[in-house]
Amino acid sequence: MRDVYVAGIGITTFTRLEFALSEIASYASMMALKDAGITEVDQVYVANMGAPRVNHQTALASAVVDSLSLTPAGAAAIENGPASGGSAIKAGFQAVASGMDDVVLVVGVERMREVNGLEATDFIATLTHPIAEYIYGVTLPAHAAMFTRLYMDKYGVTERHLAMVGVKNQNAALNNEWAHLQQEISLEGILDSPEAMTNNPYVAEPLRFFDACPVSDGGAAIILVSEEKAKELGRPMIKISGVGQATDTHAVHEREEPTDLLAVRKAAADAFEMAGLTPDDVDVAELHDAFTILEIAESEEVGFFPKGEGHLALERGDTALGGKIPINVGGGLKGRGHPVGATGVAQAWEIVTQLRGDGGDRQVEDASVGFTCNFGGFGNNVVCLTFEKEA
Amino acid sequence: MSVDLEKILRPIPAEMAPYEPKYMLLASGEAAVVRAVDRDEIPDLLKHVEPLLHVERDYYDVVAARVYAELLSHYQYRFQDQYVLAVQVDGELAAIVNGRQVTPNLGLSLHTLALRRGLRIGAHAFAAKMEYHFDQLGHDEVLIVAESPIGFRRWMIEYKLEKRFETPHELGGVPSWALTRELFDAARSSLVVGRRPVPPEILEKAKEAILPPSDPPTPALDPLSATRSKYDPTATALMVERWAMEGGMQDA
C-alpha cells in the first residue's frame, strides 16, 4: 500500500449560501486545486447527503467534475449520511494507496438551507430506521436527547457540562473566519441568568438550542496524492496515516449497552492501529459535535479519556485550546456549522490547517499529529482518520 | 373660510398606558433594553430600516417595507394608536416591534423586526409587546399574522394561537390568528423574561442615542439570487449578475 498525502485544501464559508449546489462544491474544489497548484486530477469523489431530496439533483459528481473542467477524470458521489465526508476521503485514500490513481479530489458539499428548518430536520431524520424509528417522529436531536439522559443518569453529566461544550465551541468559532456562527455566547446568558431558559429553550429535553449545531450550507475539499506527487508539488507533507471505519445497529434501541458508541470505539482503534499511534500521541482533534453530548462521549470512545470521564476532562480544560488535547478549536460542528456532506472533509481541512501551522489565533502549538471522527447516523457509521506532519 | 384639513386627517389618539421599560441578559451575556420609542426618535429608526428593504430573504424586504410605512405614517400622524418599542444592546439597535390598540379590549400586533440574529432577540421583543398588550394596556386578545415562516413557527409552536379566520388582519387582509389572555398566561413562565426597573445607567445609555446595528441582515451577494434561483437552477444568470456587480463584465 502506498502512502497518501494531502497536497491541497479548500473551503467555503459555512452559512446560508445562495448558490447552486454544484457551484458551492466547485468553489471549495477550486481553492484546493489552487492550493495544491494543479489543474488536473485522476478521480473526483463528491460527498453529499441531500442533493436528490433537498436540491432535486442527482449524479452530482458528473456536474461537479465538468463544472471544474476536470473531465475526463473519473467521478462519483458518495452518500453515507453525515459520514459521507469521511467515507469519501476513505475512498480517495484507497484509490491513491492502491496505486490506481495519483491525484484525487475529495469534495464534500451540502445545501440544506434551500428548504426550511423543519424540512431539513425531516430530511436528516430519514437516516433513522424507517419502521422502528422514523415513523414515530424521531429526529436526530431526539436520539441525542435520549442518549444524553442515559449519560446523565449513568455518569453524572449535567446540563452545565453540555453548556460548557457549547460555549467552548461556539466561541472558538470566532477565531475561524469560515465558521457559520460568529456570535459569542456565555454560560451566564445560556444557563445561569433568569433569562437563560428562555434564551436557550429545549429542542429535545434535556438538550437545548445551544446544544445543537446550526443547519448550514457549505463545501470543503482536499487533494489526496501519492508520495512522489506530493514531493513534486512541494506543499507541506501531511500524511493520512490511519483510516478506520465501523458500523453499528441501524436501530439505536438494539444496542446492548445504550451509552456505548461501539462504532466510534472500533473506528478509532482501527485508525490508531493502522498508523501505529495511540490516542496520547494526538495533538489536535476534530470530533463530531452535532450535539454537545457527542463531543464528551466521543472523547471517551476514541480513547482520549476513560469511559465516563469526558465531562471531567472538560471541566479541567483538557479539551480547550492550550489544554492536553484541544478538541474542535475551529468551532467544531457546533460553531463552524454542519453541512452534512461537507463535515467530514471540513474536519480534515481543519486538521491539515493546524498541522501546516496556519491556524492563526486558533493554532495548537507544535501540532504534528491530528485526528478526526466523522459520526454518521446516530453512531451507526463512523469514519476516523489520523494525520501526521512529516518534516 | 379656512377648513383646517390637518385636523380632519390627523387621528385623535386614545389613552394608552405608557410602556414600562425592562431589560434582560442575552445568550451572549450582554444586557438588552426594551423601551418605548418617542415619536421624535422615529427618523433614527427609519434610517436603519431602509437598508433592510433590499434584503431579499426571510421576508426582510416585505417586513421592512411595511415597518417603514408604519413608522413613517406614525411620525406623520397618519396612524391610529400605534406604539413602537425598540430593543437596544449597549445603545445599538437590535430589534423593532410595533402594534396598535384597536379598541380598549383588543390589540393588534404589527411587526417584529430583528436587526441582530442568533440570540433570540426577536423572540424577546415579540414577548415584550404581548406583555404590553395584556399587562399594561389591558387587552383581552391580540390579533396576529406573520409574513415569514420564522414568525409563524414562533407563535404556532411557542404560543399555540387560536384561529380568528373570520377577521381579516390589517396587514394585507389575510386571516387573523389570536393570542388570548389565557394562552399568554400559559406561555408566560417560559417565554416572557425581563427585569424592572432598568438600572438608570443602562436606560440612559439606551435613550442617549439609537446606535446603528453592528451586524444587520445584508442582501445576498446577488440581490435577486433568491428569486432567480427558483427560475434558473443552472445559476448562469447568477454568475453573470455577480460578475457584473464585481465590475468584471459590461452590460450584463
Next chain:
Amino acid sequence: MAREIYAYKCRLCDTMHYPFRMVCKNCKQNDFFEFDTVPLPRDGKLLTFTRVYNLPPQYEVPTLGLGIVELENGMRMLGQLDIDEPKAGMAVKGSVEVVREETYDDFYGMVFRSA
C-alpha cells in the same frame, strides 16, 4: 382485529429480533425468511425519554414525547409517549395506534402510557 407489532424469532436459534432483519444476528442463518412472528409484549419499563420541540412538518402538534422501553421479555423498542411527566424506570403499557399521518397513509406504532 387487534393490531400488533411483531418481533421476529429465528427458526434455527430462537433469537428474537425487533425490528425485522433479513439475516439472524446470532446464527447468521441465510435461508430466506426463516423467522416466526411473535407479537411484542405491551408491558415494560421506560429506559430513557425525551420531549421533542422541533418536529418534522407532517406533525401538527407542538411537542412529542418519545422514549425507549425495555419490554417484559427483555427486548427494547422505541415508541411515542403519552405521559405528562415521564421518569426513567417507570412501568409503562403500550397500545398500537396511529403514530404518523402522511397524505394518503396512516402509520401504526406503539404509544406508551404509564401502567
